Amino acid sequence: MRAMTDAAPAGKSPRPGFFERLKQKLNQGLGLGVALDWLVGKPLDESVVAELEEQLLRADVGLKTTDRVIDGLRRRLGRGAIKDASAARAALADTLAELLRPRQQPLVIPRNGSPFVILMIGVNGSGKTTTIGKLAHRYRNEGLKVMLAAGDTYRAAAIEQLQAWGERNDVPVVAQQPGADSAAVVFDALQSAQARGVDVLLADTAGRLQNQAGLMQELVKVVRVAGRLDASAPHEKMLVLDASLGQNAVSQAEQFHKAVGLTGIAMTKLDGGGKGGILLTLADRLPVPFRYIGVGEDAADLDVFDAEQFAQALVQPPGPGRTP
Ligand SMILES: Nc1nc2c(ncn2[C@@H]2O[C@H](COP(=O)(O)OP(=O)(O)OP(=O)(O)O)[C@@H](O)[C@H]2O)c(=O)[nH]1
Numbered sequence: 506m507r508a509m510t511d512a513a514p515a516g517k518s519p520r521p522g523f524f525e526r527l528k529q530k531l532n533q534g535l536g537l538g539v540a541l542d543w544l545v546g547k548p549l550d551e552s553v554v555a556e557l558e559e560q561l562l563r564a565d566v567g568l569k570t571t572d573r574v575i576d577g578l579r580r581r582l583g584r585g586a587i588k589d590a591s592a593a594r595a596a597l598a599d600t601l602a603e604l605l606r607p608r609q610q611p612l613v614i615p616r617n618g619s620p621f622v623i624l625m626i627g628v629n630g631s632g633k634t635t636t637i638g639k640l641a642h643r644y645r646n647e648g649l650k651v652m653l654a655a656g657d658t659y660r661a662a663a664i665e666q667l668q669a670w671g672e673r674n675d676v677p678v679v680a681q682q683p684g685a686d687s688a689a690v691v692f693d694a695l696q697s698a699q700a701r702g703v704d705v706l707l708a709d710t711a712g713r714l715q716n717q718a719g720l721m722q723e724l725v726k727v728v729r730v731a732g733r734l735d736a737s738a739p740h741e742k743m744l745v746l747d748a749s750l751g752q753n754a755v756s757q758a759e760q761f762h763k764a765v766g767l768t769g770i771a772m773t774k775l776d777g778g779g780k781g782g783i784l785l786t787l788a789d790r791l792p793v794p795f796r797y798i799g800v801g802e803d804a805a806d807l808d809v810f811d812a813e814q815f816a817q818a819l820v821q822p823p824g825p826g827r828t829p
Pocket residue numbers: 627628629630631632633634635636657663710711712713745773774775776777799800801802806
């Protein structure tokens with residue numbers, strides 16, 4: 506289990522650790538929402554399976570993935586009557602962890618003297634700029650030399666927003682005027698990062714919908730231009746996905762993957778209206794690792810994705826305010 510990392514403000518009780526907060530958030534109606542108590546005393550026969558399938562579908566788990574979850578439950582619970590809800594819960598957590606585990610590949614940033622470039626991409630408002638701010642905070646705390654590139658030149662506010670995160674974390678931000686070529690900003694920033702011995706360059710981009718062909722081409726250009734200075738850059742093409750979009754997140758991820766070849770996903774807003782079940786569908790459909798998950802707007806509301814932890818948080822019994 507992950508250790509508590511958040512600093513407690515003086516005189517206040519310590520802020521709960523990330524796992525506690527993840528559980529709480531998912532318990533506010535955003536978890537899998539699958540009730541298991543009614544299973545007690547019943548075998549996994551057809552009518553029980555049909556009801557379970559329905560619950561999983563409502564929790565954003567796709568059709569095919571639902572079948573895999575049911576298979577996993579069958580393997581673990583056998584043919585007899587289910588003894589108690591906690592056994593069913595443990596079997597479900599185990600099944601979910603098994604599905605999620607292949608996507609648990611934390612991002613490792615080598616300290617090899619050359620900047621590791623992370624390009625953040627995604628639709629409008631998914632949380633790209635905020636996630637950059639959170640990552641800048643995290644990497645700085647790990648002792649890495651961080652720089653930000655204001656590659657969202659589409660709106661002035663985006664540049665200011667990134668600069669504010671830069672100031673807050675005391676990291677330099679390379680920016681040009683609004684309307685500048687995004688690829689040129691990233692190119693300049695990488696050149697500067699190389700000259701200054703930066704370990705990690707976090708590059709923002711403007712939000713774009715996956716079906717806007719021109720804007721997707723612009724993204725391909727940013728990738729290509731970064732590669733001129735370092736053939737292996739960008740080292741990480743990270744899609745920032747809003748978990749509250751439900752099944753829509755899957756087609757977004759598939760189309761971004763097709764356009765640029767994603768290397769990682771950051772799931773945001775797991776506190777904000779979505780059901781965590783979407784991660785199961787994504788894990789099943791796309792061979793792209795989940796790097797980070799976000800459960801709020803603060804720098805500390807982001808952690809490395811951990812399959813076991815996430816599965817445990819998903820199957821917590823419905824709490825107050827959570828509809829089973
Ligand atoms: N509740 C919650 N809010 C989040 C999270 N991540 C980001 N947000 C909020 O979502 C809103 C949009 O975040 P941005 O980081 O500006 O999103 P963006 O993808 O950069 O947006 P564009 O630049 O407009 O495409 C902001 O109000 C953030 O504070 C999260 O994990 N949980």
